[in-house]
Amino acid sequence: MNDGAGNAYRSVAVVGAGVIGVSWTALFLGHGLRVTVNDPRPDVEDVVRAGLDEIAPTMRELGLPIAGAAARTEALRFEPRLAAAVAGADVVQENGPELLGVKQELWAVIEEAAPPHALLLSSSSGIPATAMAEHMREPERLLIGHSFNPPHLVPLVEIVPGRHTDPAVVERAGRFYRGLGKRPQVLTKEIPGFVANRLQAALFREAIYLVTEGVVTEQELDDIVTASIGMRWAAAGPFRTFHLGGGPGGLPAFFRHLGRALEEWWGQSGTPHLDGPTVALLNEQAQHFGGSVEELAAERDAAQIAVMRALGEIPGPAREEENERFR
Amino acid sequence: MNDGAGNAYRSVAVVGAGVIGVSWTALFLGHGLRVTVNDPRPDVEDVVRAGLDEIAPTMRELGLPIAGAAARTEALRFEPRLAAAVAGADVVQENGPELLGVKQELWAVIEEAAPPHALLLSSSSGIPATAMAEHMREPERLLIGHSFNPPHLVPLVEIVPGRHTDPAVVERAGRFYRGLGKRPQVLTKEIPGFVANRLQAALFREAIYLVTEGVVTEQELDDIVTASIGMRWAAAGPFRTFHLGGGPGGLPAFFRHLGRALEEWWGQSGTPHLDGPTVALLNEQAQHFGGSVEELAAERDAAQIAVMRALGEIPGPAREEENERFR
Numbered sequence: 001m002n003d004g005a006g007n008a009y010r011s012v013a014v015v016g017a018g019v020i021g022v023s024w025t026a027l028f029l030g031h032g033l034r035v036t037v038n039d040p041r042p043d044v045e046d047v048v049r050a051g052l053d054e055i056a057p058t059m060r061e062l063g064l065p066i067a068g069a070a071a072r073t074e075a076l077r078f079e080p081r082l083a084a085a086v087a088g089a090d091v092v093q094e095n096g097p098e099l100l101g102v103k104q105e106l107w108a109v110i111e112e113a114a115p116p117h118a119l120l121l122s123s124s125s126g127i128p129a130t131a132m133a134e135h136m137r138e139p140e141r142l143l144i145g146h147s148f149n150p151p152h153l154v155p156l157v158e159i160v161p162g163r164h165t166d167p168a169v170v171e172r173a174g175r176f177y178r179g180l181g182k183r184p185q186v187l188t189k190e191i192p193g194f195v196a197n198r199l200q201a202a203l204f205r206e207a208i209y210l211v212t213e214g215v216v217t218e219q220e221l222d223d224i225v226t227a228s229i230g231m232r233w234a235a236a237g238p239f240r241t242f243h244l245g246g247g248p249g250g251l252p253a254f255f256r257h258l259g260r261a262l263e264e265w266w267g268q269s270g271t272p273h274l275d276g277p278t279v280a281l282l283n284e285q286a287q288h289f290g291g292s293v294e295e296l297a298a299e300r301d302a303a304q305i306a307v308m309r310a311l312g313e314i315p316g317p318a319r320e321e322e323n324e325r326f327r
Numbered sequence: 328m329n330d331g332a333g334n335a336y337r338s339v340a341v342v343g344a345g346v347i348g349v350s351w352t353a354l355f356l357g358h359g360l361r362v363t364v365n366d367p368r369p370d371v372e373d374v375v376r377a378g379l380d381e382i383a384p385t386m387r388e389l390g391l392p393i394a395g396a397a398a399r400t401e402a403l404r405f406e407p408r409l410a411a412a413v414a415g416a417d418v419v420q421e422n423g424p425e426l427l428g429v430k431q432e433l434w435a436v437i438e439e440a441a442p443p444h445a446l447l448l449s450s451s452s453g454i455p456a457t458a459m460a461e462h463m464r465e466p467e468r469l470l471i472g473h474s475f476n477p478p479h480l481v482p483l484v485e486i487v488p489g490r491h492t493d494p495a496v497v498e499r500a501g502r503f504y505r506g507l508g509k510r511p512q513v514l515t516k517e518i519p520g521f522v523a524n525r526l527q528a529a530l531f532r533e534a535i536y537l538v539t540e541g542v543v544t545e546q547e548l549d550d551i552v553t554a555s556i557g558m559r560w561a562a563a564g565p566f567r568t569f570h571l572g573g574g575p576g577g578l579p580a581f582f583r584h585l586g587r588a589l590e591e592w593w594g595q596s597g598t599p600h601l602d603g604p605t606v607a608l609l610n611e612q613a614q615h616f617g618g619s620v621e622e623l624a625a626e627r628d629a630a631q632i633a634v635m636r637a638l639g640e641i642p643g644p645a646r647e648e649e650n651e652r653f654r
Contacts, residue, residue, distance in 0.1 A: 019574060037349075064380060126588060133392060149572060156555035183554040190543045192464035193592040194554045198537065199530050199548075201592040204565050206529035213604065215516045221526075222564025227510040228475035228523045230560030231638070235630035236623075237549025237557065238534050243613045244624045245476060247346060247649075251613035257603045265520040265528040266598075274586045279579075286570045286578035296563075297571045303562035310628060311558070311639035322522035 001031050012032060013086040013114070016095035017044050020123050022051035023150035024093050029075060030064030030152070031180050036077045045078050055152055061305050062153070063315050082106065083113035090115070091176065093145065095123040103132045111136050119173055121145035125197060127192040129162030140166040145173055147182070148196050153254070153301060155183040155313055158194045181274040190214035190267035209270020211285065212278055234307055250289060328358050330502035337361060340413040342433060343422035344371050345448050349378035350477040351420050356402060356408070357391030357479070363404045374401050382479055389633050390642050408434065410440035417442070418503065420472065422450040430459045438463050446500055448472035452524060455517040456489030467489040472500055472621035474509075475523050480628060481541070482510040482640055485521045508641070536597020537546050538612065539605055545612040561634055 001009045012028045014021050017039035025048060027037045037048055052070045059066045069075040078086035086092050086124055092114055096106050103124065108264065110120065120142045122132060133139035144160035151157070157177045163171045170186060177184040187194060207221055216224065232241055239251070246254030289296055308314045328336045339355045341348050344366035351374060355362045364375055379397045386393045396402040413419050419556035421442055423433050430451065436448065447469045449459060460466035472489035478484070484504045488497045497513060504511040512523060520528065534548055543551065559568055566578070573581030597604055616623055635641045 022642050039410050039544050088458060096412060126591075135644050148559070154555055154559065157533045157614070158551070183550065185543070185547055185551050187542055187555070189540065191537070191540070191542050193593060195537055195543055195548060195551050198567065198587075198592050198596070199533055199552065200568075202533035203526050203530040204569070204589070205593050205596075206526055207565050210367060210518070210522055210525065213516065213518070215514055215518050216522055218511070218566040220512055221522060221614070222567050223485060223510065224485070224512050224522050225526065225560050225564040226562070227512070228481055229527050230557065230562070230564065231631055231640075232475075232481065233552050233557030234561040234634050235553070235557070235626040237552040238531050239538075239545040239609075239613065240549050240623060240627065242531070243529075243616060244627060245622060246620075248620055250610075250620050251436055252610045254600060255606050255610070259606070261524075262528050262531070263601055264453075266532055269525070269529055269532075272592075274582060279582050279586070282358055283568075283577075284581070286566065289567060289570060292578050293571060293573075293575055296567060300563040300567065300571060304558060306637040307558050307561050307634050310633035313558075 001033060001179050003172070003179045005172075005175055006304055007172060007175065009090045009176065009179070011036065012091045012093060013038060014087035014093050014095065014142065015039075015085065015110070016097070016123075017048050018095060019051070019093040020147070020151065021093075022048055022101045022151065023055065023152045024095065025076070026055045026059055026066050026148075027064075027152040027180055028093075029037070029066045029069040030062070034068075034075050034077070036085045036089065038079055038081050038082055040080060044080070048076075048078070049259060055150075058153060058301050058305070078177075081152065082109050086110050086114040086118070088115070089118050091119045091121065092115050093123060093308070096160050098124060098126055100127055100131055103127055104135050104243065106144060107132060108135050111138065111141070119169070119176055121173060123147065123151075123193070125190055126190075128159060131162075131167060131191060133162055133164065139164040141169060143168050143170060143173055144194075145184075146194060151182075154306065155308075157182045157184040158189055158196060159184050160194060161186070162190065199285060202294075204274065206269055208272045208278065211269070213274055217288075219288060234311065260320070328360060328506050328601050330506045333517060334499060334502065336417045336503065336506070338363065339418045340365060340416035341422065342366075342409065342412065343450075344368075344375050344378075344423070344439070345422060346378070347474070347476065347478065348422040349375055350382065350479045351422065352451070353379055353382045353386055353393050354391070354401070354479040354507055355395045355420075356396040357386050357389070359396070361402050361404070363406050363412045363416065365409050366411075367407060370416060371407070371442055371596075375403075377407070379557050385480060385628050385632070387597070388629075389636065391479075408597070409436050413441040414436050415442070415446070416445050418446040418448065420448050420450060425451060425453055425455055427458055431462050432453055434459055434469060435462050438465065438468070446496070446501060446503055450478075451476065452521070454518055455485060455519075457517060458545060459489065460489055467493040470497060470500055471521075471654075472504065472511075473521060478509075480631065482508070482525050482635075483523060484511040485523060486508045486513045487517055487521060488513070489517065504612045518573060532599065534597055535605065535609065539599055539608060540597070543585055544571075544615075545609070 148154040148156040242250040460469040475481040475483040570578040
């Protein structure tokens with residue numbers, strides 16, 4: 001893969017092969033990159049191959065079939081020794097446990113073993129690059145490349161540089177992710193949870209309040225969201241939505257007319273906590289979504305792919321002849 | 328229009344012809360209903376016709392062309408006297424000012440003048456039916472039918488019965504809205520702002536915080552939402568999303584793994600207020616969305632229609648020959 005600015009990418013090391021690591025692996029393979037997976041668990045190869053099999057139909061839909069690549073040993077390798085895994089990598093995408101000490105140890109090893117040109121990217125959803133790079137010799141090389149889950153499907157990647165990250169590296173990371181068809185967004189400040197997770201956490205807290213108050217069930221709340229906010233925010237984000245909600249006067253008119261109502265709702269927002277009874281109630285209702293997790297996930301992915309296709313995020317329907325090659 | 332349970336609808340009175348009233352008028356006309364518009368402003372007919380002209384292309388896209396209907400005087404009438412406007416109505420959809428006293432006066436008149444079988448629906452986004460019906464002889468007839476804006480496009484209608492509303496009326500209102508292709512949802516409790524607005528207000532507050540903190544701009548935040556949360560919640564609501572985020576273990580596994588992170592983000596959520604400097608900063612950034620409100624609205628509507636079509640909410644592309652009739 002070439003990023004259009006003279007940087008060629010052939011080989012990625014995926015460090016940590018949980019759900020996120022497997023998803024990144026699928027995305028990289030789908031774009032013709034070689035992937036070396038590093039994970040200490042003894043059954044890593046079985047786990048990753050099973051995960052890739054599960055993702056394969058979605059990748060076909062996205063026009064990025066991986067079945068062939070995953071079968072070729074030169075495209076997908078497993079290497080339990082971290083230093084050896086990253087030795088030939090153009091990119092390291094790290095998805096280790098969310099523990100500061102563990103991350104710091106991983107990056108100290110990676111920094112020594114990876115080639116000097118390698119892009120060093122962490123999937124961390126909460127630990128800032130500045131903290132993670134504290135024991136690195138060259139902290140300017142490290143940054144966060146955090147996908148909204150799962151990376152093989154959702155376009156967003158939040159790029160969060162640390163205090164010492166080199167702006168040129170930030171630029172390169174953006175080009176790399178764009179080359180994979182993603183929509184990276186650089187955050188200007190390190191903030192816990194970054195932007196997307198903080199936003200969904202804020203809405204989810206009010207959602208939990210409304211369910212625990214008995215205003216609606218989880219299923220009803222989900223139906224309300226898909227029939228309103230969801231399809232709206234797929235088309236235009238919250239600021240643009242309220243800007244247009246203000247009519248010809250835009251956002252200023254919106255605040256004049258509805259600012260007071262907003263403040264009022266904020267004042268009455270719920271502040272539930274995830275204590276035992278709350279979690280028990282929420283878990284109980286989730287039993288009634290009408291399908292296994294696998295069935296519901298397949299349903300959601302199909303719907304999301306249809307939405308992405310409608311928005312021009314991915315090309316038209318996968319062609320049969322293309323898919324045939326990998327069946 | 329027939330609701331499939333023996334109730335036929337021919338005529339709707341739209342009380343209050345602001346943006347919401349005009350949008351309901353378009354939806355009703357698009358489904359072949361006769362509409363009588365009631366509004367005290369002297370230029371109401373010009374305002375409504377201009378609004379309908381603006382909505383017409385979207386209605387064509389939705390397969391519900393209104394240009395012909397809006398031109399026929401028997402399909403669209405204007406009646407400045409409230410009692411006369413509702414006298415022959417099968418349904419009253421009220422969109423008056425959000426002032427309790429005004430609403431109570433309107434409903435006292437409507438109750439006397441409308442036929443006994445008429446469905447009495449208020450678009451209020453904040454005043455509960457119980458309060459609005461306080462001076463009615465038959466409060467059991469009144470309920471909220473609150474659309475996510477604009478009703479001609481967005482599927483959600485929140486149905487909120489008051490304390491005295493007859494369950495049979497709630498059932499009829501649901502059938503009526505479903506007959507118009509909407510996705511009504513009945514709330515079990517009266518709560519200010521109802522569900523959809525409370526949810527979007529909660530997320531918007533955090534969005535304002537992130538922009539005022541300088542983490543991202545409004546444009547960047549909107550891009551983050553459309554590339555992640557938006558397209559995801561168009562396909563599956565927040566509870567289902569986290570249920571699937573938990574992997575095979577579902578929501579219980581999600582709370583075990585990420586409950587602590589959620590609580591942490593909640594603890595650090597911003598609590599901005601809409602004071603002068605905040606609103607000034609937010610308004611300034613909204614100047615840079617790269618288009619007039621009209622252009623951006625057309626863009627958003629086109630994207631949203633594409634999303635709705637992808638999700639099977641509306642039929643395939645409008646056929647040319649159908650549209651020709653009304654050009």
